[in-house]
Amino acid sequence: YEKSQDLNHFKSQIIATVSHEYRTPLSTILAAATTLEQHSDHLKPARQTRFLQMIQEKARHMTTLTDQMLVMHQCELNQSKFEPSPMNVLQFVADLVDEHRNMVSNAYDIVLTVSGKTSGFWGDAGLLRLAIDNVLSNAIKYSPNGDRIDVRLTGSATGVQIAIQDHGIGIPRDEQATLFQSFTRGTNVRMIPGTGLGLAIVKACIDLHGGDISLESDECQGTTVLLSFPKRPHRLMPEVNANTQN
Template sequence: PTRLDLKRFCHQLVEELQISSKNKHQLVFTTQGELKEALWDERLLRHIFSNLLTNAIKYSPTGGTVLFELIAQTECVIFRIQDQGMGIPPEDQQQLFHPFHRASNVGTIPGSGLGLAIVKQCVEAHGGEISLKSQLGEGTTFTVSLPY
């Protein structure tokens, strides 16, 4: 872990993904609060957020908006990724972080079912937590909480 400017790191990641998605989606990055200085594992963070943002893009309709919020709190930093995609069926939500599990409504969208299992391990390696809220036809929000 090293000192990392989280705002700059997240902003750069959003710019990279905006380019790689060929501007087919609008990625919006916002921040709230004052970040404390802390040590972060840049490799783990890159894996967590590039996976969550790539999924948000992949499962959203062309032209959709993906919101990425960074919220600084006293004891932790909250990262929220929200899409306007297809949503995840309630019966799949509990299994989503298990290896090789994919939601039943993904159709022909490619994927291995490993991404979120690895993301959860990376979040836990940082001492954090990950959760999701999803509504079919409206989209999904992943919330990652990482302590300073």
Template sequence: MIHVLLVEDSPTDAELIQEVLEYTHQAKWHVSHVERLSEAIELCTLKLSQSQHKFDIVILDLRLPDSTGLDTVKGFRFKVPNIPIIVLTGTNDEQLGLQAMVEGAQDYLVKNEISTKQLLRAVRYAIERGLILNQIQQSELNTREALVKEQELNQVKSQFISMISHEFRTPMSTIRASVDLIQLYSDEITSEQNSRYLKRIENAIEQMLKLLDEILFIQRNEVGRVKFRPQPINLDVFCQEIIDVMQLSVSQEHHIVFTASGDYSQAEMDEELLSCIVTNLLSNAVKYSPKNSNIYFTLNGQNDTVVFQIQDQGIGIPESDQNHLFENFYRASNVRGIQGTGLGLAIVKRCVELHQGSIKITSAVGAGTTVVVTLPLYSES
């Protein structure tokens, strides 16, 4: 079945074309007839929006009540780009027909000279040309998309290499310098200095291991190997343990103020993923806050959900950066020399999604940042 849309305001010409198609037994035809360009566009758009069978060919008169000449082809092609067009011209408008083909029509027919053979040939060739053109356009689109993806991949690789080089260089330099001092001046340095150098080495190693863990998590996530494994957990105890460990590392430079309202002793969550969420958010709050400032960590319940809110008094995030915070390797424009990989929030977002929760960040430059993570208290699996 070949679906034809005939756009012709002359009843005589429309009847002639429909009769020619009707008496042609080489194919089955379904002809829809309208008299205006606007009606043709509306009908084609309606079929596409309702996922109906679109027209295989449009036979389009160039002189209609609401459009004439090349504007008819241009107007239809602009609104309906992927349906082949055969234009109808007057006896003295063959030049116009050729110009219409330049504008996107597949063929033209001269009224009063239409034969069955000529019409069939025009329809067949137009449909074939339309299919070939659509294939070419789709091939071009696929090529462009592949090129864009390749460029994006190259950019990500470049960012990754740059980030790795930068983030590893600092701890490696610290380790090298500390080892050199211990080796060269072992007879002169005090036990207190020796302990301080060893502590620097330990911190540098921990920094590199954390970076490797982040990269490994991103890689496992991309191949679908990060799984959600909920288990019973006492959130009060869990959060307090993380805070105690972190408070030791930040010493007295920052104070984490923790408050919880409600009973969360019977929650069901993935402890490893939850640790990634809380640790990364607290680390960010500490990292981007001035010394001797407070980090406020609150735990509140809402029905069958729990809300983790972490609020700092730090440098804040520029508004222009806030839509990109969960992208791999993205860092806000005002972080200056503060160390970071740009992976922490991307990891947090994935861990929150695996819990079927949500995360919201509100921030202003110089006014601090508040992160709100809402998670189901109980697993549905």
């Protein structure tokens, strides 16, 4: 009965969040599409391109939100899909960093440094992308003045660590322990859009890999999020375990 109540409460939170978070991007998409439809003959090419970019940006935001909701719902039902495979984690992280560099243009200096041995890593690429994307997006979003963001990838014989450090607004110390819970946000970010799902999703993705997540933060000083993974997740798929033993 208690589990059923928790699920009903979670569903109510999802509905409320979707209703709130979808309203603004949908309004923007509708306004931009209407402008293009009615006034495209009078708009300069650069202006038309900007309206199309707005539609794309808001559509990506809604897609990301949908993916986040789906992952959290699956976690609540203990139905999360976990499909690890061999990965070039160095190339994977480098590609994600490049994607974020392209999105922010010259507004931020995102620096990737690599040390140690990163080969021999197994992971679920979709879940890893979701986790790293969330942390990098937070680093950008909560550094409103633009600044350097450091991404440090470190490999060892048995594991891989990814540290993402920003110099933004930071997180109040007395609120840090609850930030990995769904729909929880710091009191100093109320004016910045967000769902309160990001770090909860990151933790869920890391947990499925058998890894750990931790953070260090001070208000007005910035935040460092550390993601730690074993090179071989304990929850390898049955056929992978069989092949490994043969």
